[in-house]
Amino acid sequence: MKKNVSGKKWSSEMAVTPEVLSQAPVSDTSVVCSQDQKKSVNPVKYAAKAVAGVFIDCFTPPEDDYPSNFRKKGEFQKLKSSSVSSGTSNSEKKQGSIRSYNLTVESDIIGNGNYTIAQIYKATRNFSPSLRLGQGGFGTVYRGTLEDGSLVAVKRAKRNGHGKHLGAEFRTEIQTLAQVDHLNLVRCYGYLEEKDERILLVEYVPNGTLREHLDCIRGEALDMAARLDIAIDVAHAITYLHMYADNPIIHRDIKSSNILLTERCRAKVADFGFARLAADRDSGCTHVSTQVKGTAGYLDPEYLQTYQLTEKSDVYSFGVLLVELVTGRRPIDNKRVMKERITTRWAIMKFTEGDARSTLDPKLEETTSNIITIEKILELALICLAPQRKNRPIMQRCAEILWSIRKDFRELSVSDTCSLSSSTGRSNSVGEPVLATLVS
DSSP: OEEEESOOEOOSOOSSSHHHHTSSSOOOEEEEGGGOOOOOOOHHHHHHHHHHHHGGBOOOOOOOOOOOOOOOSSOOOEEEEEEOOOOOHHHHHHHOOSSSOOOOOOOOHHTSOOOOOOHHHHHHHOOOOOGOOOOOOOEEEEEEEEESSSSEEEEEEEOOOHHHHHHHHHHHHHHHHHHHOTTTBOOOOEEEEEEEEEEEEOOOOOTTTHHHHHHTTTSOOOOOHHHHHHHHHHHHHHHHIISSSSOOOOOOOGGGGGGGEOOOOOOOOOTTOEEEEEEOOOOOOOOEOOOOOTTTSSSOOHHHHOOOOOOOHHHHHHHHHHHHHHHHOBBBBBSSSSSSSSSHHHHHHHHHHGGGGGGGGGOOOHHHHHHHHHHHHHHHHHHOSSSSSGGGGHHHHHHHHHHHHHHHHHHHHHHHHHHHEEEEEEEEHHHHHHHHHOOO
16 A cells, blocks of 8 residues: 555555446536536736746747638638637636637648648559558548648548547547647647548658657667656646646647657657546636547546546656556556556556565666656656545656656666766776786
8 A cells, every 4th residue: 555645545456347447427527517616707817827827938839820611612622721729708818818829831741731632642642551640530641741841740530430439530630720829739730621532631650659759669779768758748738738728728648659759869749549637627617528538548437437537647648658668568558467467557566565665667677766756757657546636646746756866866866877887996906917817
């Protein structure tokens, strides 16, 4: 047993079971408000938010841009011209948010932004299988080369029977991406609808997914320093969605295969098909009631049981991601023995027993800095994975803790290096006379 931040005991047994996963989702979507928690907008709160924004220095919001017409046929649509409707007046927006974070199309990245379906076919060589980057519930992603030589990722929705489900996901992703612009979020350049084609053009991130790197499909294993940088990048991205977007957003599908890496191994969060606007806290709303969506192994058990979605569901998924980062294991691994199949359950149990060392990814060295760092990361994961959302930290706090962990890791790494150098020096001094004796 380990105590969480609130002082209560927390069991390493998580409530993720096949029975829970098989529960039929509710079909209605509503926002639930607690009447006794209603309060007026507090300007001091927003001033505090503005000051807190200094913490993440890479938030760079542009002007409001959003498509006013989803159904315009045969022409590539830039996400601009009108702001996203949030059901509030201009005066309410001034009081209720810091500023709007929406998307512009940058001409130096994708030319003039006006593309037809024929040009998209040409850019992807008629959606050649050799250019396929990945596939998900929405459809398939391809690498595309535009006429000016720019590389982009082209998301093509499934063509057979789009239906309401895929249509909703397509629009959700557009609406979400139109509101956000952050260094650690994949950027969207525009969309196109023509006949049975739904195309989304997004930023091309060349170095594959985090999961591919943890599996060493993309070269050598990531060292601990790179893993810490990735964790911080993801924490920044989610903090931005929760606190700094014009309308707070819950991603709802944070996982390693949705984390893309640049050539310098910096992380960008992708895939907003399941994203939802968070409840309006200033109106007294506590959560959004909605059907369960996400990926098994990353799903918040409280959300699974109650269908109540909050930002803390992303925090839970982030806790799973932290465990995945340091162990290298997938969240659910049926090839393992029974007690190790749920990775978070196994890792947290080992941590609470004082044996965090045994959970370290075998591809990482068992240095002092790595061992101490994995203990600190698992301690953070422990509170992120708390069964009840009230006991989980907010994402901004996770980012702050990770900054501290990285600072300590760098200092310990210097000590490790000095110790190794000193040890090597002593070995050489002992070895030299022995070698001289053998030569003579």
